[in-house]
Amino acid sequence: MLTALDVVGNPSSVHAEGRHARSVLETAREQVARLVNAKPSEIVFTSGATEANNWVLAAGWSEIAVSGAEHDSVLVPARANGARLIELPVTRDGVACVEDLVTKIAPAGASANGGSLVCLQIANNETGVIQPVAEVAELARSLGLRIHADAVQGLGRVPIDMQALDVDFLSLSSHKIGGPKGVGALVVCDGVELRPLIVGGGQERRLRAGTENVAAVAGFGTAAECALRDLSSVARIRNLRDRLEAGVLRITPNAVIVGRGSPRLPNTSCIALAGASAETLVIKLDLAGVAVSAGAACSSGKVGESRVLKAMGLEPELSQSAIRVSLGSETDEKDIEAFVSAWSAIAAASAMAA
Ligand code: PLP
Numbered sequence: 001m002l003t004a005l006d007v008v009g010n011p012s013s014v015h016a017e018g019r020h021a022r023s024v025l026e027t028a029r030e031q032v033a034r035l036v037n038a039k040p041s042e043i044v045f046t047s048g049a050t051e052a053n054n055w056v057l058a059a060g061w062s063e064i065a066v067s068g069a070e071h072d073s074v075l076v077p078a079r080a081n082g083a084r085l086i087e088l089p090v091t092r093d094g095v096a097c098v099e100d101l102v103t104k105i106a107p108a109g110a111s112a113n114g115g116s117l118v119c120l121q122i123a124n125n126e127t128g129v130i131q132p133v134a135e136v137a138e139l140a141r142s143l144g145l146r147i148h149a150d151a152v153q154g155l156g157r158v159p160i161d162m163q164a165l166d167v168d169f170l171s172l173s174s175h176k177i178g179g180p181k182g183v184g185a186l187v188v189c190d191g192v193e194l195r196p197l198i199v200g201g202g203q204e205r206r207l208r209a210g211t212e213n214v215a216a217v218a219g220f221g222t223a224a225e226c227a228l229r230d231l232s233s234v235a236r237i238r239n240l241r242d243r244l245e246a247g248v249l250r251i252t253p254n255a256v257i258v259g260r261g262s263p264r265l266p267n268t269s270c271i272a273l274a275g276a277s278a279e280t281l282v283i284k285l286d287l288a289g290v291a292v293s294a295g296a297a298c299s300s301g302k303v304g305e306s307r308v309l310k311a312m313g314l315e316p317e318l319s320q321s322a323i324r325v326s327l328g329s330e331t332d333e334k335d336i337e338a339f340v341s342a343w344s345a346i347a348a349a350s351a352m353a354a
Pocket of ligand 1: 047048051053071121152174182
């Protein structure tokens with residue numbers, strides 16, 4: 001990124017400096033495309049996944065089907081854009097019902113103007129529960145519907161293959177894979193029409209106006225390359241996550257590992273403990289040097305009732321206590337021991353243990 005900051009040209013300029021900036025951009029496009037097995041020409045850089053999600057949802061659909069566990073950047077524009085909206089329930093284990101998702105939406109045709117869209121995230125951001133996107137896409141495809149998958153939480157944690165998933169649109173965010181914040185992409189499958197959200201310039205194949213943030217995009221590209229390499233450490237991370245959960249359950253047997261009955265991301269653990277407060281747990285763990293988030297924390301940092309956990313049917317007492325623990329590629333045994341000993345100390349001090 002520092003090298004890219006020194007590239008003074010505008011990627012849309014034809015002079016040598018411009019071409020240099022263009023080559024930085026195109027290298028990153030190839031790196032990001034490789035991570036999700038898409039074609040570089042399908043990658044459209046955006047300011048992040050919020051923009052990518054808003055863009056797809058705002059494209060003039062007549063009907064949209066979404067699971068109730070989607071991120072707000074999908075649900076809010078879905079509710080706002082005047083389309084007939086079908087919000088579908090998820091099971092107690094957090095999985096969207098495949099058939100419900102597509103069969104409740106009339107197969108009105110697959111055009112972006114007035115067609116039908118099905119949205120399903122690859123994995124949930126609060127629980128890590130993996131959704132059956134490939135199955136939904138297959139069914140939706142047979143009904144002539146367009147399919148959008150928010151891949152933000154799954155990116156770099158599970159292999160994501162745009163071709164195998166057979167979705168039309170895929171939203172990506174750089175900062176979830178260790179890249180800079182404020183940059184992401186929408187992968188738009190070749191041949192699929194989507195009207196731009198941001199207009200007034202010919203950048204990104206006329207799909208997203210505005211001079212590209214070359215340094216941020218370069219960082220995203222490098223992060224994508226690292227994420228692809230780090231996918232090989234998935235089994236190690238899962239093992240560590242399982243050890244963390246085993247430690248928690250040993251100390252507090254009444255703790256609930258949310259979504260444990262479903263396929264989950266290897267690095268995510270959503271832990272709920274009736275009687276505890278998520279906010280207090282976050283603060284106490286922070287004081288012990290462990291950074292976790294409250295499962296229900298919204299973007300303002302306040303802890304409210306989690307819409308996702310509520311959709312899963314979790315009792316308020318549990319959902320208000322839920323924290324999300326995320327492991328990274330550099331997490332090691334010592335980190336797990338530190339977490340478990342912090343949990344043990346907090347439990348002893350507050351009589352959390354059953
Ligand atoms: N979708 C999901 C599932 C997320 O978890 C997030 C962010 O946390 C977003 C979308 C928004 O991404 P960004 O921060 O790049 O706008």
